[in-house]
Amino acid sequence: MLPSDPSHAGDDQDPLQPFDRLVKTLVEEPDQWALFLDIDGTLIDLAPSPDEIVVPQDLPGHLSSVSQYLGGALALVTGRALPYADELFQPHQFPIAGLHGSERRLADGTLDCVTATEALEEVKNALCVAAGRWPGILIEDKGAAVAAHYRQAPERRAELEEVMQYYLLQAGNDFTLQRGKMVFEIRPARADKGGALEAYLTEPPFKGRRPIAIGDDVTDEAMFKVVNGMNGRSIRVAKNSDGTEARSVIASAALVRDALAGIAEQIAQNDLSQKGRRT
Numbered sequence: 001m002l003p004s005d006p007s008h009a010g011d012d013q014d015p016l017q018p019f020d021r022l023v024k025t026l027v028e029e030p031d032q033w034a035l036f037l038d039i040d041g042t043l044i045d046l047a048p049s050p051d052e053i054v055v056p057q058d059l060p061g062h063l064s065s066v067s068q069y070l071g072g073a074l075a076l077v078t079g080r081a082l083p084y085a086d087e088l089f090q091p092h093q094f095p096i097a098g099l100h101g102s103e104r105r106l107a108d109g110t111l112d113c114v115t116a117t118e119a120l121e122e123v124k125n126a127l128c129v130a131a132g133r134w135p136g137i138l139i140e141d142k143g144a145a146v147a148a149h150y151r152q153a154p155e156r157r158a159e160l161e162e163v164m165q166y167y168l169l170q171a172g173n174d175f176t177l178q179r180g181k182m183v184f185e186i187r188p189a190r191a192d193k194g195g196a197l198e199a200y201l202t203e204p205p206f207k208g209r210r211p212i213a214i215g216d217d218v219t220d221e222a223m224f225k226v227v228n229g230m231n232g233r234s235i236r237v238a239k240n241s242d243g244t245e246a247r248s249v250i251a252s253a254a255l256v257r258d259a260l261a262g263i264a265e266q267i268a269q270n271d272l273s274q275k276g277r278r279t
């Protein structure tokens with residue numbers, strides 16, 4: 001039996017809980033849907049700092065079999081830089097939108113990347129120097145973006161936000177301030193996760209499919225808006241539906257992983273029964 005999701009919001013038209021519904025939809029209609037997955041807090045549990053995350057051993061393989069089953073219509077849409085996100089799921093490579101949608105690798109491998117400006121490099125250096133005076137503040141250099149994490153010093157939130165507003169001005173008009181879970185980021189303003197999802201949906205193998213987006217944070221709301229406007233499915237990883245446009249919620253990243261594992265398991269079983277029939 002698959003675990004059922006205790007929290008359920010919005011999706012009144014379907015009696016199934018989001019977890020069961022997700023598994024059933026993808027297993028039964030693999031050529032109808034495209035799956036867009038956030039990474040931190042959705043596929044992987046949050047950790048005290050960016051580099052302390054743990055990728056469960058089975059996750060890359062499960063993602064790979066679901067991706068193949070969907071004809072490649074699975075993309076990761078993350079705030080992480082693309083090369084970092086790639087490392088997490090080795091040896092598999094998926095289409096990835098990094099830096100909150102600012103950079104993308106398409107399904108055919110084409111890269112649409114953004115490079116750090118001189119002004120941003122100066123901002124990064126200044127932030128690193130400043131962080132030396134703020135115990136608990138972590139600066140994450142993401143190439144064309146920079147994040148300041150306060151998970152280990154939550155009392156510095158307001159002060160850090162002011163500082164990041166100041167450095168945003170120094171970085172210039174091509175950048176925007178992205179808020180997230182215990183983090184402020186200065187990132188390229190050229191796109192957001194919703195824009196990345198829209199772009200994928202104009203390209204094969206995503207084109208012509210309905211999107212399903214799963215995410216856990218403010219940055220994922222841009223995907224949910226796009227998905228809701230396209231008769232897709234938006235799922236926020238959260239305990240309840242407060243403050244989200246997502247039409248349903250799933251309680252934890254562990255449940256998202258369970259759903260992927262459930263789909264992968266059914267794919268493998270179907271494969272075996274097909275092979276059985278052929279011989």
Ligand SMILES: O=P(O)(O)OC[C@H]1O[C@H](O[C@H]2O[C@H](CO)[C@@H](O)[C@H](O)[C@H]2O)[C@H](O)[C@@H](O)[C@@H]1O
Pocket residue numbers: 038039040041042045046047048049050051053077078079080081140142147149151180181182183185217219
């Ligand atoms: O869009 P995502 O894939 O969810 O990435 C969002 C940010 O995730 C990371 O920060 C968050 O996760 C850390 C590890 O669990 C946690 O320590 C931090 O407090 C969270 O904000 C990542 O470090 C950022 O670069 C991403 O933008």
Ligand SMILES: [Mg+2]
Pocket residue numbers: 038039040041042215216217
């Ligand atoms: Mg996330």
